[in-house]
Amino acid sequence: MTIEPNSGRVEAPARELSPLAELVAMWFKRLGRAIKTLRLYRSENPFVVQLREQISQEILDLVQRHGGMDLRVRPSEILLEDQPVVRVKQRGPGSVIFPGPEEEFPFLLYRDGIRLLRFLPKLSTEEVGTFIEAMAIAGRRGLSQDDLVTLLWQANLVHIQIESVPLEQTIYLSSRPTEGRGRGSGRGLAFGWSPSGEEIHADLGQVAGSQGLHKDNFDDWELPGGSVDVVQAYARLLPEMETALEQSQTEWVQEWVADPQYEAPDVLRLLLSLDPSDEMRRAVVHSVVTWLVASIETYDWSAAQRALELLVEFDPERALSLDELNASLAEIDTESCAEHLDESEPLDQARFFALMVGLGRPALGLAVAVMAQARRSRTRAASLTALAYLCRDCPETLEPHLADTRWYVVRNIVFVLGQIGGHEVLGQLTTAAHHPELRVRRQVVLALGSVPPDERRPLVAEQLDSDDPRLLSAALNMLARDDDPEVGRQILARITAPSFERRRETSQHALFAALAEVADDSMVPALDELLRAGGWFAQPTYTRSAAALILCRIGTDRALAVLETGLRDRSEAVRNACLEAMDSRSRL
Structure with a gap:
């Protein structure tokens, strides 16, 4: 056992x-x-x-x-x-x-x-x-x-x-009260008499007696009135049989070759013309939805497109088909569909995703599932394009997918939000900006490029606190697009923060390089403090040298006066930093 x-x-x-x-x-x-x-x-x-x-x-x-x-x-x-x-x-x-x-x-x-x-x-x-x-x-x-x-x-x-099993069978039940039944009593169905449990739960097969489910029933056959010679009768019938057989085979071939998909629209239109009632329209729409979903399940994109066109004709507002579409599309085997699309030609993929766009919001879950389960980049790229078209007027429908446990799905949804752009996607990007995965936050910064500058700037500035080189670089590049003094103040705030010295050297260099591009005369006092930090005990540091170079790059009278004063400072580290900055200016 x-x-x-x-x-x-x-x-x-x-x-x-x-x-x-x-x-x-x-x-x-x-x-x-x-x-x-x-x-x-x-x-x-x-x-x-x-x-x-x-x-x-x-x-x-x-x-x-x-x-x-x-x-x-x-x-x-x-x-x-x-x-x-x-x-x-x-x-x-x-x-x-x-x-x-x-x-x-x-x-x-x-x-x-x-x-x-x-x-x-x-x-x-x-x-x-x-x-x-x-x-x-x-x-x-x-x-x-x-x-x-x-x-x-x-x-x-x-x-x-x-x-x-036979298509149709007859169930015989007793037509008398259950008490005092005899073995040979009659059969039939009588009004008002309920059959007993013994009759209903018996073995419904070919059993003795008049009750049960009988495969052979000859009670209504008429007895023949005479007899014929079988061979002669067959010989007389044979020519007609051959003609009928040939005609039947021809009709069968024509029926088999004919594609019912091309005949179905005319039949459904005829049904509606004969009976324009709401009940008939609901039945026709149900048939079209069934055809549409079955075509998707069998990967027949052309038939699905024809069914969709018919659905738009019969139910343009989706008032009758929306719930059924949502339920039916949710039951499709998305894993097999993604595998099939991975192996399909580009034209077949284009037909599928065009179908998804045509279906609208009911196809959102299917399109996201295909994107998440596809293994080839071409399939994923096509699905992202379809999602951008699907959600361009309602990007908030993508927000539930930002909670997906798979980071790559969230990153791809953020990419779609970036393709849609505008202030409408800012709320969803704000949610994604706090995702624990760095790759998602990097994509958020790139997606914010399609959001108006004044709205995206605070969200991008939050990423300056990251010590990841790629994320920090992406945030600085995005901020550098804006000709706004606030950008320089945000960068300077990170440089003057107490935690700046504990950051990676690459991050320090990136922040100073970005500050050099946007610094103006209003930042001279803060840079002067960085230059003279430490007093008499000041030591040579990268921060001191970088501050001097940025002052030299600003090049205003106020900035140059700070450097000339620094050349006479009592600290050797300050004097050397100012001297190096002035030498670099003279070499330009």
């Missing part, structure tokens, strides 16, 4: 499989991985073609070697004879074991009504390929227009047969 950790469930040891069952089980595992790949890439991809041929050849060899195969389908397992070749493993809430891709097959087949899957000996590669394609289509998450039974029936397979 084995007990899975933290599950509380006891499982019997796995039964040993026969050699054939082991081969079939391995084929289903490879089929599961292959179908997962088929959903990511186009069908004409060389790798997909090779993979499909390999999987098909494996099952062909098995079927031809063993003369056919019957697979019984249950909700949680697929049986070859009485041996489970696919079984859904039981997992507890604490289990870390991930299900294999083949474990979805039992429920997928059973859900669509298939109870037996039979592979005949003359199975062909084309039939196996059709079966694999049907499994891939029916197993996609979310909305699906066809089930497996329909897909396999339309494919008209000869050597792959299925047994499925």
Whole structure:
């Protein structure tokens, strides 16, 4: 016996499989991985073609070697004879074991009504390929227009047969009071008489008696009035049968080749013209939303664009479709969508993001999720452009994403805010400016370049307290754009602060270099104090030399007078700093 950790469930040891069952089980595992790949890439991809041929050849060899195969389908397992070749493993809430891709097959087949899957000996590669394609289509998450039974029936397979549950059955219940029932009493449904629990909960199959769910019901068949020679009757019917068969096949091919996407708009418009009521419009809009989301899930961007155009026509204000769009788009598998876009051509990516812009705010969450999960820079760049268009009129909708725990997502959202620009994004950038990640704050400084100078200046000046060279450099460059005395005062305040001497040498040099570019005559007194700091015991320091050089660069009479006075100072360090500054002036 084995007990899975933290599950509380006891499982019997796995039964040993026969050699054939082991081969079939391995084929289903490879089929599961292959179908997962088929959903990511186009069908004409060389790798997909090779993979499909390999999987098909494996099952062909098995079927031809063993003369056919019957697979019984249950909700949680697929049986070859009485041996489970696919079984859904039981997992507890604490289990870390991930299900294999083949474990979805039992429920997928059973859900669509298939109870037996039979592979005949003359199975062909084309039939196996059709079966694999049907499994891939029916197993996609979310909305699906066809089930497996329909897909396999339309494919008209000869050597792959299925047994499925009947579409309609009749339930017979007793039409008498529950007391005193006899075995041979009548059947029917009588008004006002509720069937007993024994009748409802019985095994609804082909059982003895008049109650239950009967597969064979011949009560309403008329008995023939005479007899004919079967061979002669068949010969008389054969010409008409061949004509009817040819016509039916021609109509079937035309129906199969015709794309319903191009016929659907006219049908929906006709429905609205025949019944312009609000109820009909809601039903039509629901159909279009379903079509739109299903096209996105199958990566058919052209069909999704047609559905969107139809949605704009039927519901231009989104009054009927907004809630359903928000709910349906939130259920899309964004990870698979991002993987598909990473492998797509630029034109397909452009179609997807144009679709997102056309959808508007309901597509915001999907666009952000694709941006966060994409692995290629081209995909991320396209998603950021789409987000900038989506939120240009309402940048506040991006604010919830600034709380994302992934720093790179926050940085990219800040980039989008910078592309939008204007005073409307200042509140969101203020929030991001206090993010603990330096790379986010550096992006904030760059994004503030699109905000009006008077509004961005206090926020940029806060970043002068950072000791990160790249962040400090970005903030100084941004402040240098403004021809405003306040910029110099902000820089000078950091230089004269007591903590300045404890800052990195590179940060000190950057602040003095920036001050030299913006300093004016109003800063001479503060620079004079830096020059003479220390009195008689003054020592040569970088701060003293830099102050003297900035005074020389200002070059006004007031600044030069300070330097000339410093040449006669009693401190040798002050005299040397002034002398070096005057020498540099004479060399210019």
